[in-house]
Amino acid sequence: MASRDEERFRIKPGAPRRPDGSQSGKRAQRFVSQVLKQVSKAGAKTSGARGARPASTFGRGRVAAGMKGQGLKTDARRVTIKSRFVVLKKAGANSVSTHLRYIERDGVTRDGERGQAYGAETDTADLKAFEERGKGDRHQFRFIVSVEDAGELENLRGYTREFMQRMTTDLETRLDWVAVDHWDTDNPHTHIVLRGRAGDGRGKGQDLVIAPDYMAYGMRLRASELATEWLGPRTELDIRQGLLREVEQERLTSLDRTLLRQATGDIVDLTQQPKDGQRQTVLRARLQRLEAMELVGRIDANHWRLSPNMQQTLTTMGERGDILRTMHKALRGQQRELVLETAPAIPVFGRIAAKGLADELNDRSYLVVDGIDGRAHYVRLPVGADLAALPVGGIVEVKPAGRERAVDRNIAGIAREGLYRSVDHLAQLRQEGAPDPQTAVDAHVRRLEALRRSGVVERMADGVWRVPPDFLSRSHAHDTQRTAGGTIELRSHLSIEQQVRAQGATWLDHQMVGDARELSPRGFGVQVRDALQSRIDFLVEQGLAERSGSRVVLVRNLLSTLRDRELAAAGKVIQHQTGLVHRPLRDGVRANGIYRRSVQLASGRFAMLDDGMGFSLVPWKPVVEQRLGQQVSAIVRGSSVTWDIGRRQLGR
Structure with a gap:
């Protein structure tokens, strides 16, 4: 019997579900991407290698990405390159200037001086001119190039120029870039900012589009090739000592990445590569260390089961170790209890002991705050925070994210039939005898205007806003989204030592007149207590206070x-x-x-x-x-x- 077209059917598989079986929430990773990721873990090579995934046909450098690295051996010098593609319109008006100002900041040279940007043909690049040239660009590339043995390079600047020249050849266009060398960490590295516009050559004036494979592999292999030429190949002793140093480290290492790639499912079989006995011995030592950390389990002498969260745990441990070193360096031997909560649950007051970027590539900054509670706090700042406006030694308040505001509770309580009227609020405050009712109403109006711009409330007329039934939850969600990680408020740009004899109304004065916070009998709290006594002595000199026995009487309206x-x-x-x-x-x-x-x-x-x-x-x-x-x-x-x-x- 002949089948009719309308009786035919085709199976249309749905989108693959996430491991937990759900499809809601964040968009699930594409199935093809998941497959490629697992293929990569299994040991797939870069594009162009036999049996590898097809090379990308998108962007410049795809040919070089497929060819480079074929001559590199295991003794090649290792180079790490972190890259970021920045869409300037989304990044914000100040993104470029903030990043350029950061990489040329104080204390990054070998002598602890201010960094100096340079380019292909100049040792003193003009960052303002570079920013001006790139104002019409759609995007920008930012790289951090870190040669493992950069300390041995006599001329890191020359190395960077030669590396960028080879990139110019691979990408077939003149590149407009600036760079700054940083020597303020254990691993000297170079920040490179590359305009997203092609120069002389093919496609002059067009958007500079770099092939994904070149970004992922080609650049690193080019840099490794050049470092090997300049420093010579690593000796067997260098390689072995480098691997042995990784055995005991409490962070994600190259040995751990090797184990993750070799694992089938979550099982590592050490008999897969019996010829490389030296590396297998080091891997076995690392597995024993991970076993002591309860991140792997021994099945037998050659088979080990990896914990599903091993990679995340080691990454977190590495970050924690970096934070501890940063805090110890900031405190300069002062004894403090260390608090590593990156987003405090309660407000924190204190002095800025140190500041910097936790993620130099993405401009994610941090503060080390020496609190008046006697403890030191590591605080991650919200994205876009201006470090230049937060001087070391200044006094700050760190507020937790998404705390319910008293002003919102007032608005919800005053609203009648879904409407808040400033006239009614003013009359109520006057009836209650509030000291400054107009100022209080103005504060509520400003809050409503901020929420209106975010669509939480609607302004019906001057002084009248429509407040939704779920106003408190919506305003809380609004604040949580805007202040993820908390908010930072600078209370004084002066240190407490500078405030003692300052002529204005300082943070110390606010502590004496109503804004007093509980001071710890240890740490920075003790320093604040001493500064307050010195400030009182100064106010007495100025005729603004007098001592009466153990009491201190301040003038009115101090x-x-x-x-x-x-x-x-x-x-x-x-x-x-x-x-x-x-x-x-x-x-x-x-x-x-x-x-x-x-x-x-x-x-x-x-x-x-x-x-x-x-x-x-x-x-x-x-x-x-x-x-x-x-x-x-x-x-x-x-x-x-x-x-x-x-x-x-x-x-x-």
Whole structure:
């Protein structure tokens, strides 16, 4: 019987499920990618090798990626290359300048001096000019090249230039790049920033697209080839000593990667390569060490079962060891309890003992905070944090991510029938006898405006917002997403030693007038106690405090008095420099003008508003920096300021 077309059917397999059987959540890894990953673990070679996966036909350098490395032997010098492809539009307006400023930072040379960028033909590259040339680029490449024996290279700069010249040949175009050598770690390395635009040659002026295989293998093999030419091949003794050093390490090593590649399922068979007896002996020693760490299990003398989480555990242990070394170096022998929680569960106050990048390639930074609780904390900063704005010795507060805010609870409690009205809130606060009801309402309005821009609430009219029934959970989710890892607030750019005799309202003064935090009887807490006593002595000298036995009596409005004194002194200096008249702010009076610059004082950071005839100094807020050179206005009420930028009102 003939079958009809409509009776035919085809099997359409669904997308492969994840190991746990689920399909929800993050997009599951493509099945082909999973297969290729397992093939690679089983020992697959780079593109171009017989029996390997097909070479990529996408981008420049694919031919070189297939050919390079065929002449390299096991005694070749090892080179690690970390690479990052950065889409500039997604990375943000300041991504390039921040990265370039970081790689040329202080303390990275052999002599501990500031790094100097160089290029193919100059020893003093102009990073601003490089950034300007790349403003229209779609993307940028960032590399870290680390030769295992870089300390033996007499001319690391010359090595980098020759390496980039060989890349130029492979990619068939002139490359526009800058580099900075870093000698501030155990492994000297070079940061290279490459523009994503082809130069002279094929495809001049087009986007520079590099083949994935060249990024993954070709560059590393080129660098290894060059290092072997410059330093000569490794001797058998060098190779053996290098492997023996890895046996005891509590981190992921090349020996562990070899074991993971050789494993069938999760079983390692040491009889697979009987000819390489020396390497098998080292692998056996590493397995015994991993057995003591409970990361492998012995089946018999030649067969071992790897723990499913072995790779992740060793990676985490390596990171933990790096953090401990960083903290010990930052504390310089001072005894502290070390807290390695990268995202604290409770607020942390203290001085910045050290700062840097935990991940140099991706600009992920960290602080070591010597806390007033007597402990030292390692804190990972949110992505995009500006390390330059956090001086070593300054005082910071680290706030946990996603904490419920009191202002949100107030909004939810005041809203009636899903609407928050600022007029009703103001009337309620006045009835309750609040000391400054208008400032309190302004703070709630600023919070609602921030949530409106994220779609959490809706503004119906001036002073009226629609608040959803699940407002608290949605606002909490909003904060958690924005402050993953916590938020960092600089409380003072001055060290406590500098604050003792400072003229403005310092962090120490805030500790004496209502913002006091519990100080530990050990560590940095003791140093803060001593600094507070010295600060009191200074205030007594200035007639702003007096001692009565064991008691200390401060003058009324101490903070505003200190702040006004400092602003008056700063105003005189600026008035002399600019010829403009300083106009001290009056409470509740609007200040207007063009935002010219910011001024960092002991009392905080202030924005200079120029109205053509005079200027005012107004408490600064980060969002104002986007309006540099533009007309803005602000109203100061007590210790809070409300900025008016177009239709947006921002304050603190």
